[in-house]
Every structure is written in C-alpha cells, then in structure tokens.
Amino acid sequence: MNNGIVYLVGAGPGDPTLITLRGVECLKRADVVVYDYLANEQLLSHAPDAAERIYAGKIGGRHNQCQDEINNLLVAKAAAGKVVVRLKGGDPFVFGRGGEECEALRGAGITFEVVPGVTAAVGASAYSGIPLTHRDITASVAFVTGHEGEKNESNIDWDRLSLGGGTVVFYMGVSTLRRNMQRLIEHGRSNATPVALVRWATTDCQQVLVGTLADIADRAEECGFKPPAITIVGEVVALREKLQWFEKRPLCGKKVVVTRAAEQAGEFTTKLALRGATVLECPTIRLVDPESWQLLDLAIRELPDYDWLVLTSVNAVRYFFQRLDTLGLDARALAGCRICAVGPKTAAEVRSFGIKPELVPTDYKAEGVVDEFSRLDMHGSRILFPRADKARDVIPRELKRMGAHVDSPVVYRNIFPEKLPPETLFALEKRSVDCITFTSSSTVQNLATMMGEEMMLDMLKGVVVASIGPITSKSCRDLGLKVDVEPQSYTMDALVEALEAHFA
Ligand code: SAH
Numbered sequence: 001m002n003n004g005i006v007y008l009v010g011a012g013p014g015d016p017t018l019i020t021l022r023g024v025e026c027l028k029r030a031d032v033v034v035y036d037y038l039a040n041e042q043l044l045s046h047a048p049d050a051a052e053r054i055y056a057g058k059i060g061g062r063h064n065q066c067q068d069e070i071n072n073l074l075v076a077k078a079a080a081g082k083v084v085v086r087l088k089g090g091d092p093f094v095f096g097r098g099g100e101e102c103e104a105l106r107g108a109g110i111t112f113e114v115v116p117g118v119t120a121a122v123g124a125s126a127y128s129g130i131p132l133t134h135r136d137i138t139a140s141v142a143f144v145t146g147h148e149g150e151k152n153e154s155n156i157d158w159d160r161l162s163l164g165g166g167t168v169v170f171y172m173g174v175s176t177l178r179r180n181m182q183r184l185i186e187h188g189r190s191n192a193t194p195v196a197l198v199r200w201a202t203t204d205c206q207q208v209l210v211g212t213l214a215d216i217a218d219r220a221e222e223c224g225f226k227p228p229a230i231t232i233v234g235e236v237v238a239l240r241e242k243l244q245w246f247e248k249r250p251l252c253g254k255k256v257v258v259t260r261a262a263e264q265a266g267e268f269t270t271k272l273a274l275r276g277a278t279v280l281e282c283p284t285i286r287l288v289d290p291e292s293w294q295l296l297d298l299a300i301r302e303l304p305d306y307d308w309l310v311l312t313s314v315n316a317v318r319y320f321f322q323r324l325d326t327l328g329l330d331a332r333a334l335a336g337c338r339i340c341a342v343g344p345k346t347a348a349e350v351r352s353f354g355i356k357p358e359l360v361p362t363d364y365k366a367e368g369v370v371d372e373f374s375r376l377d378m379h380g381s382r383i384l385f386p387r388a389d390k391a392r393d394v395i396p397r398e399l400k401r402m403g404a405h406v407d408s409p410v411v412y413r414n415i416f417p418e419k420l421p422p423e424t425l426f427a428l429e430k431r432s433v434d435c436i437t438f439t440s441s442s443t444v445q446n447l448a449t450m451m452g453e454e455m456m457l458d459m460l461k462g463v464v465v466a467s468i469g470p471i472t473s474k475s476c477r478d479l480g481l482k483v484d485v486e487p488q489s490y491t492m493d494a495l496v497e498a499l500e501a502h503f504a
Helices: 021-028 041-046 067-079 098-107 120-128 146-150 158-162 177-186 216-222 235-243 262-274 294-301 314-326 344-351 366-374 394-401 422-429 441-451 453-459 470-478 492-503
Strands: 005-010 032-035 052-055 083-088 112-115 141-145 167-171 194-199 207-212 229-233 255-258 278-281 286-288 308-311 338-341 382-384 405-407 410-415 435-438 464-467
Touching: 005 021, 005 067, 005 098, 021 041, 021 083, 021 112, 032 041, 032 067, 067 083, 067 098, 098 112, 120 167, 120 194, 120 229, 141 146, 158 177, 177 216, 177 229, 194 216, 194 235, 207 216, 207 235, 229 235, 255 262, 255 422, 262 278, 262 286, 262 492, 278 422, 294 314, 294 410, 308 314, 314 344, 314 410, 338 344, 338 366, 366 394, 394 405, 435 441, 435 470, 435 492, 441 453, 441 470, 464 470, 464 492
Parallel strands: 005 083, 005 112, 032 052, 032 083, 141 167, 255 278, 255 435, 308 338, 308 382, 382 405, 435 464
Antiparallel strands: 167 229, 194 207, 194 229, 286 410
C-alpha cells in the first residue's frame, strides 16, 4: 500500500512561532518539505534532519518555478510513498495557489490534507495594531489581490469595494499601489481614508508606513518602500496610534549577540526575543565530557563519606546527575551529603532531581559562597566540588584554608566551537549589532581567541557591551572592552532587565 500523502501547510505570516501545532506535527513527520519564498526557513528545523528540503522558488536553477512543475513534483514524491509537506507562506488557500495544487493532487489520485495558517493580512493586522473590523467603525473586510490593478478589465467590483466603508486589504499590491488607491478614490472612497502599508509583517524587519488614499503612494515612493507588504485601507487604520504594541516592546529593533554555549543559550535568547530583540547566537563555548571520568567516578563511589556537595552551575548539576545515572545510581546516592547550590537556577536544577539544597548562597560569586561557608565549622569536613575544567579555584582554595578536605574533579569541559556563525560575523561587519552579552569570563576570552583581540575590539566599536557580573566585566576590561551594562545581581533575568533599562 502507498502511504504517500501531501500536507498543504500554512507557514503563517513570518514569525516562526505563528505556525499551528498541526503544522509542526506534519513537519515532524515529513520525508520531503517543499517550501516557498515567503515561508520562514527557520520552520524547516521542525523537519527531521534526513528530510529532503526543496526550495520551490528555484528548482532547475530558475527562480520562478512554474506551477505545473511544483504540482508534478508533489505528485511524484507522494506517488513514491513519501510524506510530503508543501509549506506555504500565510494560509495555503489565501492567494497561495493551494487550490490549484489540491486539484492537481486530486487529479492524480494523491491523498492530501490542508492545514490552515495565519494569513498575512491577519498577521499584519495584529502586529501593526490595526483591527480589521471594529464594532464602531466597520463590520466588513475584503481581501483583494493587488495584481488586478494592472489590468484594465478587472474582476474586482471596485464600486462595492470603495463604497460602504468596509476595510480593504490588498495582497501583492506594492508595485500597483498608486493605481489601486486611485481606483478606490475614483469609485467613491474619500481620499482622506487612512491607509497602512505593512512590510514583512510579524518579523524582526516589520515596517509600517501610514498615510491616506491620496498620499500613501507618494510616501511609499519617497522612502523606497518594497514588497512584500500588505496594504490596509479603512478608518480602522487610525486605531494604530492607540493600539500599536509591537514596536513598543522594550528591546524592539535591537540586535543582540548572545555568546553562551548553544546548549545553554535557549532560555536567555527566548527572554530577549520576547522583549522584541533580534537575537544572533554566537556560541563561544561548547560543553563536552571531561577527558577522563576517573576522578569523578572515584569520588562518586565515596559519596557516603562526603559532608557537602557543592554545585555552582546548572551545567555542573546536569553533568553530575548524568554521570550518576550512567553509573547506575540516582539521587539516593546523595542521602548522607548536604548540598550547596549556588544561585537560584542551580538550586532549581537540583530540586528538579527531587533534592532540596541545604545551602543556597545569596551572593553567586565564589567569594560569596566562601563567605557562607566561613560561618560554619568546616574543619575536617569532606567536600566534593565537581567543577568545569576552567573554573576559578577560589572555592576549593578557601575551603581548604578553613580546614576542609576538598576534592574538585572535572565534571565537564568548556571547549571552543570550530567557528563563529557566519550570520553573526556578517552582522558585526555590517555594524548592525546593537549589543553583545557576555555571561562568563570564558565567553569573552574565547571570543577574543576566536576572532583575534584586535579584530574583536574593532568589531565591537560602538556596540553596547553587557556583562553578567564583576568577574566577567573584569575579563572584558582586561581585553580592552568597556562594559556598558552590568546588573546588580548576577543572573540572566537581571541581565535582561538591565538591558531593558539601558535601552529605555
Ligand atoms: N498565502 C499567503 C499570501 C501569498 S500572496 C498568505 O496567506 O499570507 C503573497 C503576498 O502576501 C505578498 O505579496 C504580500 O502582499 C503578502 N505577504 C505575505 N507575507 C507577508 C508578510 N510577512 N508581510 C506582509 N505581506 C506579506
């Protein structure tokens, strides 16, 4: 039996989080993804690595793959038993030729399903703060293709569109803007009617231009406004002044480079993105296993003899518990041992393994941890401090000075990634980066090594340098960087807040 099927999936208007759950499910099952120009390429990451990815804008070296070729491709892949996702910008059935593709599939006896998407008009409306309908203003909205404006014989009922005050939304209407605006005026719409152009709606590059039927074409020409854009015509456009929110997010339009390890950057990146920043990831660290587990394994075998286990980072917690697991042990191995977790994130990670840490120092610097221990009688106690290979040795040194026996086996190593991501380098070269964040000394030191100190200093001229705390800031200064932002407490949340305050 042939299991081949084609899912026509709406990718949404641009922001990659605006695809439906159903759409993501289909992508996860795809053997082949055929995507077009307006579908955000980031969505392809939902598809299995092994899935074939075909850009339907360029097959055969030509930019505009003709529709027949796409239809034939979909039929051929599905007939060969593949699960095919045809990923289309916005909604497949709104000016997306999805109807034609379905007809071709039906004609060839291929099973298909259609997954709706947020169409560009709806995305542009939400993200520009322009409701398409409003009880006090208008009760109807029309979606119209702007291309028709080129023809003299038009299928569009311009009279109906122009009269009655309904909102009119044009797709594909940038090159024909002047003609379409004129037509609305000619057919009776007031030339003072407000108009908004929304380009690359819902994305970091969203641009909104507001005018009236009379002057929007001139304004667009003046600033060289380019497609793709949605044109919204109607009194509702005036609501934008009150309702716009997208541009008001505290870090909107800011390009921020995050230098954390790829494995750790996710949460921080999400926080920045939620505040409107465009985040460029630039991992300067990769976390890997220790060269040998011998010392750690030895300590784990002697866990019942330790009085304290000191964990100073989420990574240390994860690697430590991973190793326990590999050795066939679990949290019970720590029954006799008190636990010090440095910082709220580390403490939360420890709790996620069902363990309540006894000590959570409020000052996250090594000195703060030492200070907490200095209030206890540490003499003769045995301490296990699984650490990163490049960790500072303040904690073991000072604890030893208090008379404790400290073992500090390496639980993970920080190594260099092979190279910096090209998009980040490109943005730095173009001087389009607003801010760079360093969340540990090694992030800044590694960047300097990877780029070369001189090149780094040059590339970061005029870029706001944000450091998580005094130790990292010192490492920045040692390399000749001026630190512009440093939060009061040394957490990611505090760093995000400090950035917000800086750019306010
Ligand atoms: N099926 C798509 C529309 C495809 S037609 C949908 O439902 O959205 C292509 C037109 O859609 C473009 O010319 C532009 O007018 C509009 N469009 C698509 N994505 C857009 C975006 N992010 N911002 C503004 N307009 C967009």
